[in-house]
Amino acid sequence: MRTGLMGYEETRHPPVFGKEFLSHGETMCFFLAGADGGSMFKKFLSLLLVLLLSLSIVGCTSEVAEEAPPEPAVEDTAPEPALSPETPEIILATTTSTQDSGLLDALIPIFEEETGYMVKTIAVGTGAALAMGENGEADVLMTHAPASEQVLVDAGNVIDYTLLMHNDFVFVGPTDDPAGLTDIAEASAGLAAIQDTQSLFISRGDDSGTHKMELSLWMDAGIEPSGAWYQESGSGMGDTLNIAAEKNGYTLTDRATYLNLQNNLTTLAILLEKDPVLNNIYHVMAVNPAQFEKVNYEGASAWIAFLVRDDIQDFIGEFGVEEFGQPLFFPDAE
Amino acid sequence: MDILINGIKEALRMIIQGDPEIFQVTLLTLRISGLATLLSVVFGIPMGMFLAIKPFFGRRFLISIFNTGMGMPPTVAGLWVSVFLWRYGPFGFLNIMYSPTAMLIAQFIIASPLVIAFTVAGIQNIKPGVHEQIKALGATRMQTFWLLVKEAKLALAAAVIAGFGAVISEVGASMMVGGNIKGYSRVLTTATVMEVSKGNLEVAIALGTILLLLAYGVTLLLTIVQQREAHS
Numbered sequence: 001m002r003t004g005l006m007g008y009e010e011t012r013h014p015p016v017f018g019k020e021f022l023s024h025g026e027t028m029c030f031f032l033a034g035a036d037g038g039s040m041f042k043k044f045l046s047l048l049l050v051l052l053l054s055l056s057i058v059g060c061t062s063e064v065a066e067e068a069p070p071e072p073a074v075e076d077t078a079p080e081p082a083l084s085p086e087t088p089e090i091i092l093a094t095t096t097s098t099q100d101s102g103l104l105d106a107l108i109p110i111f112e113e114e115t116g117y118m119v120k121t122i123a124v125g126t127g128a129a130l131a132m133g134e135n136g137e138a139d140v141l142m143t144h145a146p147a148s149e150q151v152l153v154d155a156g157n158v159i160d161y162t163l164l165m166h167n168d169f170v171f172v173g174p175t176d177d178p179a180g181l182t183d184i185a186e187a188s189a190g191l192a193a194i195q196d197t198q199s200l201f202i203s204r205g206d207d208s209g210t211h212k213m214e215l216s217l218w219m220d221a222g223i224e225p226s227g228a229w230y231q232e233s234g235s236g237m238g239d240t241l242n243i244a245a246e247k248n249g250y251t252l253t254d255r256a257t258y259l260n261l262q263n264n265l266t267t268l269a270i271l272l273e274k275d276p277v278l279n280n281i282y283h284v285m286a287v288n289p290a291q292f293e294k295v296n297y298e299g300a301s302a303w304i305a306f307l308v309r310d311d312i313q314d315f316i317g318e319f320g321v322e323e324f325g326q327p328l329f330f331p332d333a334e
Numbered sequence: 335m336d337i338l339i340n341g342i343k344e345a346l347r348m349i350i351q352g353d354p355e356i357f358q359v360t361l362l363t364l365r366i367s368g369l370a371t372l373l374s375v376v377f378g379i380p381m382g383m384f385l386a387i388k389p390f391f392g393r394r395f396l397i398s399i400f401n402t403g404m405g406m407p408p409t410v411a412g413l414w415v416s417v418f419l420w421r422y423g424p425f426g427f428l429n430i431m432y433s434p435t436a437m438l439i440a441q442f443i444i445a446s447p448l449v450i451a452f453t454v455a456g457i458q459n460i461k462p463g464v465h466e467q468i469k470a471l472g473a474t475r476m477q478t479f480w481l482l483v484k485e486a487k488l489a490l491a492a493a494v495i496a497g498f499g500a501v502i503s504e505v506g507a508s509m510m511v512g513g514n515i516k517g518y519s520r521v522l523t524t525a526t527v528m529e530v531s532k533g534n535l536e537v538a539i540a541l542g543t544i545l546l547l548l549a550y551g552v553t554l555l556l557t558i559v560q561q562r563e564a565h566s
Contacts, residue, residue, distance in 0.1 A: 091432065096531065099528075100528075100531055100532045100533075105516065108516075118518075120432050120513055120515050120518070121513070121515055121516070122432065122513045122515075123514070123528075135420070135422060136421060136422055137420050137421055137422070137431075236531045237531070238530065238531040238532055238533045239530070239531060241533075242533075260532065260533060261532075261533035263533075264533050264535060265533075292421075292422075294421045294422070294426070
């Protein structure tokens, strides 16, 4: 269980902020008592005050609970003393696909239960996630853009760079397939066909891992995409797929997100897949505590150790099979 | 169209069955936005009143700033708050980035210009001379404050409604400084955006419906009191 939100029931610390706040309320009540006339208005203000104050008291106390000094993990099962964490919060900056696929929602509760850590997942594009790592604003990163990740590894921003899992990218597009992608096996040839036929292509355009992958594929094909047929959505994978479906365009997507959304995307189909260059590789890495002293390296290490554990790797490999008949991710950790 | 109908059905199901996660998200939404509104009222009404009646150098400039602030995109507020609250930002030592407290701060910043600007307009709309009369009758500062509040009550109620409406519906700032963390900083608006991105459009519509009902409920309450007051 997380403390934070409902945790105020358990906290033994006086709600300092709340008290301060109450004193405001008292002052205002004093105003009310001091004023004469306008009983309706008094009623109005009292009502408003009571309403907002009651909200605020609950709000305040809950926030105090969240800022209160960490209490030792309550479960007797907490494995090692090192893991009844001194710094209980881990900021995990990750790509939207790991959250949108539901994988993190399945993994995090297990991890939290075991270790007493609280994982704060910030799901953003890979570019933003890596930037958070570069600035020491996250403790651990989970992303899928090996070339960009290497830059951080080389700069020493991150350490413990660990191969985690992969899935793959696929080209989806309108079922009538004006560029004829179904008959093409290679990504670069497929992109050339899209350009030749001036078929609409929707790019993420958001510096995400998928966008980086797409750009590197265009580069491999020796094409600099531009023109009315090449449009950037500037939004996440789900939105971009919706746009492609609405506009009958092609786009590049990770398989997991597409499978998740398939039901809403009846006008799209997978047209080109399984080219080895389309592998989508996820790494996990800890932000370097030697560069950023505020990072929670212990927490980051615990999260990485958890992900590469055999049973969790198996869990990743089975995730999604029940719902989609095929796994969404393939575990790769040694 | 089916999506809309199914979404509304889903909303009703969530409400009737009391889905615990939705309940918790709704409660958090109400807590953060309610408290942000209250804080902005406590700060904004005296501030607005001061700006409205006290002539000093730069006053018009300040009012114009707050008037502009009424249209400030929440994302911009969120970005500013982020820069201050990041670990390596000036207030990083507080360690409140990605928390409900950070969302509260951002929403306070969003609501305050609205409350201030509405208050300025409301107070300045009082017949000229009332303020001087009150002072001439020997009212203390507190009494003056209270009498002016009474005079401008309808406008001030509108200020509260506008402030609350702005913060309960904003998503950009909450997403940026709260992080939409499950069970911790997820509110109705950020949950809606996430469900859209996941492709769960029906759930998104359901969340949006609950948000609208909530906003409507609170606003209705405030409006009833305001209008009763107008006719009394």
